[in-house]
Amino acid sequence: MPKKPPCPFIAEADQLRAAKEAIEGFAALWIGRLNLSHWSDITQKFHTGLCPETADCAARTFSDWKYKYATIEFYLGVMVNMEPQEQELVVVHELLHVVLNEMHGASDANLSEDDRAHEERVVTELTQAFLRIARG
């Protein structure tokens, strides 16, 4: 007798929960490693849907360096399909946006597209460097 396939909704919920737990673990680890523990609040929000900006966006960060508040939104619909090393990379990348937030000056409104592109490159390079050092 063929085995009945598992309910896709239960499997999906399990996969989303596992991805959320992995991301929370990476965030706790890297908040400490990146010396962000002294921030007032770094909130992690988890969405099961896709990012409203682009469908392949895994996460995005909103920070205010003046008050040391940040919110990182993780899109589990994208991150659930990633290997743990990729999930960790996304977490480190977003936390480095928090680290660099003070470079925005008094307001994000002052940032040009060129500034944003440079920040993305710096964050990407630092992410690779930190992960290379951490992974040996």
Ligand SMILES: [Zn+2]
């Ligand atoms: Zn980025």
